[in-house]
Amino acid sequence: MISLSKELFLQIVKHCKEELPDEACGILAGKGSAVEKAYEMINADKSPENFIMDPAEQLKVMKELRNLGLEMVGIYHSHVASEAYPSSRDIELAFYPEARYCIVTLKDKNNPRIRAFRIKEGKISEEEISIK
Numbered sequence: 001m002i003s004l005s006k007e008l009f010l011q012i013v014k015h016c017k018e019e020l021p022d023e024a025c026g027i028l029a030g031k032g033s034a035v036e037k038a039y040e041m042i043n044a045d046k047s048p049e050n051f052i053m054d055p056a057e058q059l060k061v062m063k064e065l066r067n068l069g070l071e072m073v074g075i076y077h078s079h080v081a082s083e084a085y086p087s088s089r090d091i092e093l094a095f096y097p098e099a100r101y102c103i104v105t106l107k108d109k110n111n112p113r114i115r116a117f118r119i120k121e122g123k124i125s126e127e128e129i130s131i132k
């Protein structure tokens with residue numbers, strides 16, 4: 001289970017649309033399952049089919065989270081033309097078994113959807129996502 005406000009969801013969708021035609025990515029910070037803040041990250045891969053966070057930027061955000069007493073609740077990224085489901089590359093590059101991988105699909109740009117997953121040792125399990 002992961003929960004976020006409607007405002008945060010809209011911020012994430014806006015960021016994903018801004019990065020078109022490439023995938024967008026970011027870090028969801030908060031406590032437990034509640035997201036309090038979304039950090040918009042650089043997609044170092046600049047690709048419509050993949051994302052890689054810039055390691056230096058990621059380190060900076062992780063330090064800030066520690067200072068704020070927040071955790072990395074999840075990681076989000078967009079799929080520009082496919083469903084909100086982890087790709088084989090997403091599974092391969094899922095290094096955080098404790099994080100929720102949130103995927104926003106812009107396949108239908110007027111109706112962006114988000115789904116959350118845990119990816120552990122190559123196994124995908126969907127988690128409920130609550131937007132209020």
Ligand SMILES: [Zn+2]
Pocket residue numbers: 050077078079085086087090103
């Ligand atoms: Zn993906």
